Structures are given as structure tokens and as C-alpha cells.
Amino acid sequence: MLKIEHLTKIYEDGTKALDDVSLTVADGEFLVIVGLSGAGKSTLLRCINRLVEPTSGKIYLDDVDITAASPKELREIRLKIGMIFQQFNLVKRSSVLTNTLSGRLGYVSPWKSLVYRFPAQDVARAHANLERVGIAEKARARADTLSGGQQQRVGIARALMQEPKLMLADEPVASLDPATSHSVLKYLEQINKEDGITVICNLHFLSLARRYASRVIALKDGRLVFDGRPQEIDHRRFKEIYGEEAVQVEIGPELTPEEATQAP
Amino acid sequence: MNNQRPPTKPASLLGPLRTALLVLILAAAYAYGFRVTKVNLYDLVTGLPNMHHIVLSLLQPDLFVRATEMQKSDTPFLVRAESGALPPPPATPPAKPGPSVEIYPSVAKPGDVIEVKGRDFKPDTPGVIYLIWVGETRLGKITTDAQGSFAAKVVLPGDVTQGDYWIEARVFRELNWYVPSETLILSLRLMLETIFLALIGTTFSVIFSIPLSFLGARNLMMGAPFGRATYYLSRTFFNLLRSIEVLIIVVIMAVVVGIGPFAGVLALAVHGIGALGKLYSEAIESIDPGPIEAITATGASRLQVIAYAVVPQIVPQFIAFTLYRWDINVRMATVIGLVGGGGIGFILIQYINLLEWNQAGTAIWLIAIVVMAMDYASAVIREKIV
Numbered sequence: 001m002l003k004i005e006h007l008t009k010i011y012e013d014g015t016k017a018l019d020d021v022s023l024t025v026a027d028g029e030f031l032v033i034v035g036l037s038g039a040g041k042s043t044l045l046r047c048i049n050r051l052v053e054p055t056s057g058k059i060y061l062d063d064v065d066i067t068a069a070s071p072k073e074l075r076e077i078r079l080k081i082g083m084i085f086q087q088f089n090l091v092k093r094s095s096v097l098t099n100t101l102s103g104r105l106g107y108v109s110p111w112k113s114l115v116y117r118f119p120a121q122d123v124a125r126a127h128a129n130l131e132r133v134g135i136a137e138k139a140r141a142r143a144d145t146l147s148g149g150q151q152q153r154v155g156i157a158r159a160l161m162q163e164p165k166l167m168l169a170d171e172p173v174a175s176l177d178p179a180t181s182h183s184v185l186k187y188l189e190q191i192n193k194e195d196g197i198t199v200i201c202n203l204h205f206l207s208l209a210r211r212y213a214s215r216v217i218a219l220k221d222g223r224l225v226f227d228g229r230p231q232e233i234d235h236r237r238f239k240e241i242y243g244e245e246a247v248q249v250e251i252g253p254e255l256t257p258e259e260a261t262q263a264p
Numbered sequence: 265m266n267n268q269r270p271p272t273k274p275a276s277l278l279g280p281l282r283t284a285l286l287v288l289i290l291a292a293a294y295a296y297g298f299r300v301t302k303v304n305l306y307d308l309v310t311g312l313p314n315m316h317h318i319v320l321s322l323l324q325p326d327l328f329v330r331a332t333e334m335q336k337s338d339t340p341f342l343v344r345a346e347s348g349a350l351p352p353p354p355a356t357p358p359a360k361p362g363p364s365v366e367i368y369p370s371v372a373k374p375g376d377v378i379e380v381k382g383r384d385f386k387p388d389t390p391g392v393i394y395l396i397w398v399g400e401t402r403l404g405k406i407t408t409d410a411q412g413s414f415a416a417k418v419v420l421p422g423d424v425t426q427g428d429y430w431i432e433a434r435v436f437r438e439l440n441w442y443v444p445s446e447t448l449i450l451s452l453r454l455m456l457e458t459i460f461l462a463l464i465g466t467t468f469s470v471i472f473s474i475p476l477s478f479l480g481a482r483n484l485m486m487g488a489p490f491g492r493a494t495y496y497l498s499r500t501f502f503n504l505l506r507s508i509e510v511l512i513i514v515v516i517m518a519v520v521v522g523i524g525p526f527a528g529v530l531a532l533a534v535h536g537i538g539a540l541g542k543l544y545s546e547a548i549e550s551i552d553p554g555p556i557e558a559i560t561a562t563g564a565s566r567l568q569v570i571a572y573a574v575v576p577q578i579v580p581q582f583i584a585f586t587l588y589r590w591d592i593n594v595r596m597a598t599v600i601g602l603v604g605g606g607g608i609g610f611i612l613i614q615y616i617n618l619l620e621w622n623q624a625g626t627a628i629w630l631i632a633i634v635v636m637a638m639d640y641a642s643a644v645i646r647e648k649i650v
């Protein structure tokens with residue numbers, strides 16, 4: 001269980017990115033965070049694994065206070081929190097396998113890992129995870145030879161190497177076309193359902209949120225303005241979240257015509 | 265909506281006035297500059313013909329010489345003050361097979377004419393007669409006859425001091441092939457030294473600048489404790505080393521370890537740490553921060569993040585910069601010999617001081633060839649890896 005209490009983040013330049021956000025995420029939820037650009041979605045995710053240091057407030061993962069963790073404790077907490085990114089953040093010149101294995105670094109002996117040695121069972125695990133996201137045959141390829149969708153799947157495989165309880169996804173499909181977006185989100189859905197990994201995911205498209213989320217929260221100017229089930233976001237709520245000028249736009253994916261919503 | 269424009273400045277006389285002032289300042293600066301640097305076209309034009317000889321000599325580098333076969337023979341010889349009261353002549357050594365030389369008289373005083381006779385040399389061959397002391401003095405030229413004998417009268421220098429000497433005759437026969445000249449052999453040997461001097465110097469600077477460059481990378485250091493201080497300290501250190509020219513460091517190092525290639529190696533290493541450290545640091549700063557963030561988020565330690573997210577991204581650039589540095593260092597190594605740092609510059613400056621332009625040409629051509637080859641090779645390798 002993830003518990004966020006009165007979380008506030010003010011950046012050095014004075015930008016208040018998060019303003020007293022409190023939130024509890026139960027195990028096994030697929031939580032989608034929506035909101036305008038600049039609403040504070042990324043900041044919220046990054047505070048959870050302290051890639052961004054919160055200004056005030058508390059975050060607990062299974063009753064362990066993340067915000068108070070020492071550097072060593074923090075690394076142990078991070079082991080349990082996987083993360084994937086909009087830009088995939090793979091090491092482009094390294095192989096897919098090495099990228100995947102790097103998700104295991106927190107578990108292995110530091111000195112062996114510095115000479116790029118991993119235990120055999122970790123290598124086997126990496127192959128299994130690549131198999132799981134459907135790119136086992138790409139293990140030896142250089143990461144930058146893969147398509148965007150494939151790279152994001154490597155990102156998922158890398159995060160799975162951590163055996164996480166919680167998966168953070170910061171706009172994982174914003175750089176992908178609609179069909180590929182679905183394929184990537186389906187893998188997230190799969191690990192959420194099959195492995196019981198809690199997923200917290202930032203999404204731009206409300207249509208995608210409606211399709212995959214078990215729960216949606218909305219941020220506006222750093223404040224929590226909606227928390228509920230995806231179906232509850234009606235026209236009025238939509239205007240609240242995205243502003244009066246926003247229009248619902250429709251992208252026509254070939255299979256299931258879904259109403260896509262895009263912030264202006 | 266958006267019809268606001270930035271306010272245009274009112275036209276004024278300030279513009280042209282400022283231009284005029286600028287032109288005036290520039291003119292003054294250049295006038296002064298020409299004076300202190302003593303720019304003088306007349307000297308250049310009238311002096312140009314002096315270059316004619318040098319250029320011609322440089323164009324005829326001393327590369328190969330006809331192979332020769334030498335035959336020599338010597339005999340003892342005394343120089344005394346009085347030709348009147350001559351001590352008995354030294355015993356002539358027992359006759360050996362092969363050429364021999366005799367002198368009449370075998371005791372003489374400075375300025376005397378002596379006769380040198382030789383037998384059993386190669387026939388019809390030119391040669392030279394030397395007076396041998398610690399060094400040697402050339403006394404005259406000879407040519408053997410059809411039987412391989414010669415007889416020549418030579419004059420002893422008037423300033424020769426009393427003592428025991430040898431008289432030696434050498435005849436040279438040119439053979440029908442060419443061999444590398446001494447200059448060429450020496451130049452090649454020193455060129456090799458030059459290349460290795462650059463290699464070792466570069467290696468030392470790489471070894472030290474790689475770890476330091478991480479301390480001088482803003483993106484890695486700003487998060488760490490004392491990061492900011494370490495960053496500025498490293499960068500200042502790099503700039504300091506970089507700003508001291510190699511030739512100056514050679515002179516300083518020559519005081520420490522003595523004149524020679526090691527002084528050159530140290531100088532290249534010291535300057536290179538500054539130059540490479542800065543380039544490496546900037547390469548690290550220009551990497552994609554995404555992977556760093558991603559690997560950090562997996563719970564990896566700082567060292568692991570560097571090994572997995574930073575190193576793979578910088579390797580090609582590091583190799584390119586290193587080759588580039590080696591390339592520069594070969595060029596530098598050719599001149600550090602001028603100030604006592606070893607390498608080919610060491611003999612080049614001697615040839616130039618002795619006005620031996622053909623020999624200097626040999627060294628200069630060799631430098632040009634090697635530098636161009638290095639330039640080409642490093643460009644090819646860099647293209648392959650980046």
C-alpha cells in the first residue's frame with residue numbers, strides 16, 4: 001500500500017508543482033493520473049521514488065517512510081519500485097540484454113556488476129522477461145535499433161528485473177502511435193493483473209485512461225481535483241480538469257473505436 | 265490579439281558616431297600592433313632571395329648516399345719543436361698483409377712538409393689523408409694509381425702542438441648501390457622516439473584525466489556531497505594545466521628530470537591532463553540524462569549508474585578525443601626537442617644551427633609525412649567508431 005500525505009513540492013525556482021496532495025493507493029490498483037501539461041503529474045511520480053526530493057509531506061510504502069530514508073535505505077526501497085519513461089531511457093549503445101540486466105543492479109554484488117558480470121540466473125531471468133514482453137529474439141540487438149514500442153517493452157522488462165511491487169509509468173506511450181500505445185499498455189495491464197503489481201501511470205489521453213485504469217486521479221496546478229473511477233469523468237468533470245477551452249478529440253483506432261480526449 | 269510590437273528605438277546620431285569611434289579605435293589598435301610587431305614589407309621582399317638557398321636545400325633532403333667501401337691504414341708520427349735535433353724515428357710496426365703507409369720523415373715540426381706513401385690499396389681510388397689526435401685533421405686528398413700505390417706531399421698545420429700522432433690514409437670506392445644516409449637513419453630513429461614519446465605522454469594523461477573528468481562533470485557532481493566544490497576545483501585544475509604551453513612545461517621538467525625524452529613525456533602528460541580532462545568532462549556533460557535517471561530509479565548505486573548509464577554513452581567520444589590528442593601530441597613532440605624534450609626536434613634544431621639545410625630537410629620531410637599520416641589515420645579511426 002502506498003500512502004501519500006500532504007505532499008508539496010516547490011522547485012528551486014519557486015514553481016509550486018505539487019500542493020498538499022494526499023492519496024492512498026491500494027495494492028493491485030491500476031491508477032492513472034491525468035491532468036494538463038505542467039499540472040505536476042511527473043513531479044508526483046518522481047517524488048514517490050525520490051528522483052525529485054519532496055519539499056514537505058510524507059510518502060509511505062508498506063509503512064516504510066520513503067521521505068525519511070537514508071541513501072542506502074532509499075536504494076532498497078527503489079528496488080521495489082519499477083519505473084518506465086516516455087523517452088524509454090534505454091542506454092542506446094548497449095544491447096537489449098544489458099539494458100534489461102541493468103534493472104537487476106540493486107541485487108547484485110557491486111564489484112562484479114562493475115565489470116559487467118551477472119549471475120547466470122539473472123541472465124536467465126532477463127531472457128524470460130524479454131520473452132514475456134515479446135522481444136526475446138532482440139536480446140543481442142543494440143537498443144537503438146529497436147522501434148519505439150519495442151524500446152518501451154525493454155523498459156518494462158528492465159523494470160520487471162527489479163521484481164517490483166509498484167510500477168511507475170511516466171507517460172509511457174506519449175511517444176508512440178495509438179496501436180503501439182495499446183500494445184504497451186496491455187503489457188502493463190498484464191503485469192498488473194497477473195503479478196499483482198500496483199501500477200501508477202501518467203497518461204495524456206483520457207480514452208486510454210478509461211480503457212485501462214481501475215482508478216483515475218486528476219491534478220490541476222499541483223492540486224488533486226478528481227479521484228474516482230474512470231467512468232465518473234463526465235463532461236462537467238472533464239471541463240474542470242482540462243479547462244473550458246478543451247475539446248474532446250477523437251482518434252479512430254482501427255479495432256475498437258474509442259473516444260480519445262486530448263488536452264489543448 | 266497580438267498586435268503589440270516591441271518599441272522601436274528612435275533613430276539618432278549615436279549610430280554613425282559609434283561606428284566612427286569603433287573604426288578609429290580599431291585603426292589605432294592596428295597601427296600600434298604593426299609597430300610593436302615590426303611588420304616590414306620591405307624587409308620581407310628584400311630578404312626573400314635569402315630563402316632561395318634554404319628552400320633549394322630543403323627540397324634536396326639528405327636521404328641516400330652511394331654505398332662505399334673504405335680501406336685504411338695508419339702509422340705513428342711525432343711532432344717535435346726542433347727539426348734539427350730529431351730523436352730516432354719510432355720503430356715501424358711489422359708489415360701486415362693489406363695496405364700500408366710510410367712517412368718521410370716520421371718526426372717533423374709544425375708547418376713542415378712531409379711525404380706520405382701508401383702501398384697495396386685498391387687501384388685508381390680516391391682517398392684522404394688524416395692527422396689523428398683525439399679528433400682528426402684532414403691533411404690532403406690522394407688518388408691511388410693502377411698498382412694501388414700513392415705518394416703525396418702534405419703540409420702539417422702550423423699550429424699543431426707537439427706530441428704523438430698517427431697518420432692515416434683512407435680510400436673510398438663507390439659501389440653501385442645506395443644506402444640510407446646517416447642523417448636519414450638518425451632522423452628515422454628519432455622520429456620513432458617522437459611517436460612513442462607522444463604515445464606515452466598521451467597514455468599518462470588519459471590515465472589521470474579519465475577519473476578526474478568525472479569530478480569535473482556538472483551533471484554528475486551537482487547531486488553529490490561537496491559536488492559543487494569538487495566540480496569547480498577540477499575545472500580550474502584542468503584550465504590551469506591546459507593554459508601552460510607544452511614547451512614551457514618541457515623546460516620546467518627538464519630541470520626536474522634532465523634534458524631528454526622523459527621531460528617531453530611529462531610535459532605532454534601534464535598539458536594533456538588539462539586538455540583531455542576538459543574534453544572528457546564536456547563529453548560526460550553532453551550525455552542523455554534519461555538513462556542515468558532510469559538506472560538510478562532501479563536502486564543502483566552511484567558507481568553502478570556511472571558504469572551502466574554513463575560509460576556506454578561516453579566511450580566513442582572518449583576514444584575520438586584520445587586519438588585527436590595523440591595526433592596533436594605527435595605534432596607537439598616534433599618540436600619539444602627544440603627546447604630539450606627529446607624527439608626529432610632535438611636534431612632538427614642542431615641541423616638548423618649548423619646551417620645544414622639538406623639534413624634539416626630530411627627531418628622536416630619526415631615530420632611532414634608522419635604528421636599527415638597520423639592525421640589521416642586518426643580521422644579514419646574516428647569516423648569508424650563514432
Ligand SMILES: Nc1ncnc2c1ncn2[C@@H]1O[C@H](COP(=O)(O)OP(=O)(O)OP(=O)(O)O)[C@@H](O)[C@H]1O
Pocket residue numbers: 011012013015016017035036037038039040041042043044
Ligand atoms: N526541475 C524543475 N525545476 C523547476 N520547475 C520544474 C522542474 N520540473 C518541473 N517543473 C515545473 O513544475 C510544474 C509541474 O511539472 P511536471 O513536469 O510535474 O508536470 P506534468 O504534469 O508532468 O506535465 P507534462 O504533461 O508536460 O509532462 C511545471 O510548471 C514545470 O514547469
Ligand SMILES: [Mg+2]
Pocket residue numbers: 041042043170171
Ligand atoms: Mg510530465
